[in-house]
Amino acid sequence: MDREPFDHLWIHARLATLDTKVSAPCGLLEDHALAVRGESIAAILPTNAPEVRAFRGAVTDCGGKFVTPGFIDCHTHLVWGGSRAADWESRLAGEPYTEIAKRGGGILSTVRATRAMTEDELLRAAFSRLRALVAEGVTCIEIKSGYGLTLDDERKMLRAARRVASECGIEVSPTLLAAHAVPPEFAGRADDYVTLICDEMIPAVASENLAEAVDVFCESIAFTPAQCDRIFTAAKKYRLAVKGHVEQLTNSHGAELIARHGGCSADHLEFLDDAGIAAIAKAGTVAVLLPSAFYFLREKQKPPVEKLRAAGVPMAVASDLNPGTSPFASLRLAMNMACVLYGLAPEEAFAGVTREAAKALGRSNRLGTLEAGKRGDFLVWDVAHLAEIVCQLGVNPLTERVVRGKSDNA
Numbered sequence: 087m088d089r090e091p092f093d094h095l096w097i098h099a100r101l102a103t104l105d106t107k108v109s110a111p112c113g114l115l116e117d118h119a120l121a122v123r124g125e126s127i128a129a130i131l132p133t134n135a136p137e138v139r140a141f142r143g144a145v146t147d148c149g150g151k152f153v154t155p156g157f158i159d160c161h162t163h164l165v166w167g168g169s170r171a172a173d174w175e176s177r178l179a180g181e182p183y184t185e186i187a188k189r190g191g192g193i194l195s196t197v198r199a200t201r202a203m204t205e206d207e208l209l210r211a212a213f214s215r216l217r218a219l220v221a222e223g224v225t226c227i228e229i230k231s232g233y234g235l236t237l238d239d240e241r242k243m244l245r246a247a248r249r250v251a252s253e254c255g256i257e258v259s260p261t262l263l264a265a266h267a268v269p270p271e272f273a274g275r276a277d278d279y280v281t282l283i284c285d286e287m288i289p290a291v292a293s294e295n296l297a298e299a300v301d302v303f304c305e306s307i308a309f310t311p312a313q314c315d316r317i318f319t320a321a322k323k324y325r326l327a328v329k330g331h332v333e334q335l336t337n338s339h340g341a342e343l344i345a346r347h348g349g350c351s352a353d354h355l356e357f358l359d360d361a362g363i364a365a366i367a368k369a370g371t372v373a374v375l376l377p378s379a380f381y382f383l384r385e386k387q388k389p390p391v392e393k394l395r396a397a398g399v400p401m402a403v404a405s406d407l408n409p410g411t412s413p414f415a416s417l418r419l420a421m422n423m424a425c426v427l428y429g430l431a432p433e434e435a436f437a438g439v440t441r442e443a444a445k446a447l448g449r450s451n452r453l454g455t456l457e458a459g460k461r462g463d464f465l466v467w468d469v470a471h472l473a474e475i476v477c478q479l480g481v482n483p484l485t486e487r488v489v490r491g492k493s494d495n496a
């Protein structure tokens with residue numbers, strides 16, 4: 087008996103491959119078939135190709151629907167305890183984010199709530215948020231720690247992050263963000279806390295394989311570039327990737343620091359200057375844009391998108407889902423805001439949550455585009471125009487999710 091070359095074919099699809107080798111916008115291939123074998127994309131062929139017509143196995147007729155790669159949310163703080171709605175009310179009444187942080191609200195109030203919760207409780211709290219992201223197409227997510235700030239509490243967050251992603255059946259990229267805020271027990275002794283991060287937290291997390299990257303909040307209200315430099319040096323010693331929240335509220339030259347360490351991404355970037363752009367362009371560091379935090383903080387200064395584009399810096403878009411500055415469990419909302427507030431073309435927003443987000447997480451070889459050999463993570467959308475996915479919110483046109491070659495419509 088002849089063995090079929092594929093397990094499953096999706097035919098009559100409008101494939102937005104996001105593959106730069108396909109010259110049409112979004113790498114669009116009209117009336118194509120996507121063939122899956124095992125967990126991977128085995129082939130991309132015109133629907134009328136002989137191999138497609140000869141196939142006798144399982145076939146899904148997409149009837150002209152669009153198919154995109156699975157979305158990758160490459161910057162989230164999905165796991166947290168408590169609520170910051172009261173902070174938000176204070177901000178609406180005129181108190182700045184930085185002032186709230188200085189009086190022990192902000193990140194530190196989430197730290198108190200997160201420390202008080204068990205791993206199971208954190209997992210349950212994160213689950214509904216992740217389900218919302220998954221329902222609109224997220225198939226891979228980066229999740230940071232950063233609300234524990236002790237070795238045990240950071241570990242607890244990272245374990246909850248792994249478990250929640252596995253319960254939702256998606257891939258996780260866990261990141262240690264111990265340098266998110268100086269914890270109260272180290273008040274006035276930030277350098278000592280950095281020593282703890284470098285000498286204890288990074289080695290422990292690396293040896294237990296709990297994180298694949300180390301992130302920092304390099305900012306006037308958080309850690310200095312010199313402190314972040316120490317943290318990155320320690321991270322690299324343990325072969326962890328480095329990235330950072332930089333130039334979000336002020337310009338601290340954190341992006342240059344990340345570039346110097348060969349970091350995978352520089353995130354936020356509202357106050358990025360020309361030297362920072364040149365540095366990340368040269369280093370091949372991805373710029374991760376987080377427009378929903380910009381929106382929610384009512385910031386005025388936008389990241390230099392035109393200059394980043396001109397310099398050829400890959401731009402990813404992420405939700406920054408967190409309780410304080412971006413409590414939005416929607417990557418499509420972030421894409422919409424990247425277009426409306428930052429001036430990205432919808433095509434750039436799609437690339438930002440697929441191809442470029444894969445780059446930011448060091449997963450370009452496996453994820454981010456529809457190409458033979460990449461993983462079978464893709465989404466089927468019932469829209470007449472691809473940009474509809476980004477343009478209209480509140481309605482979910484996602485009709486089928488395929489993860490590792492398996493459809494959830496089966």
Ligand code: DI6
Binds near residue numbers: 192193196303331409
């Ligand atoms: N920048 C942010 O936007 C988030 N973390 C960071 O370093 C805010 C996190 C929070 O306010 O809880």
Ligand code: FE
Binds near residue numbers: 406
């Ligand atoms: Fe963030």
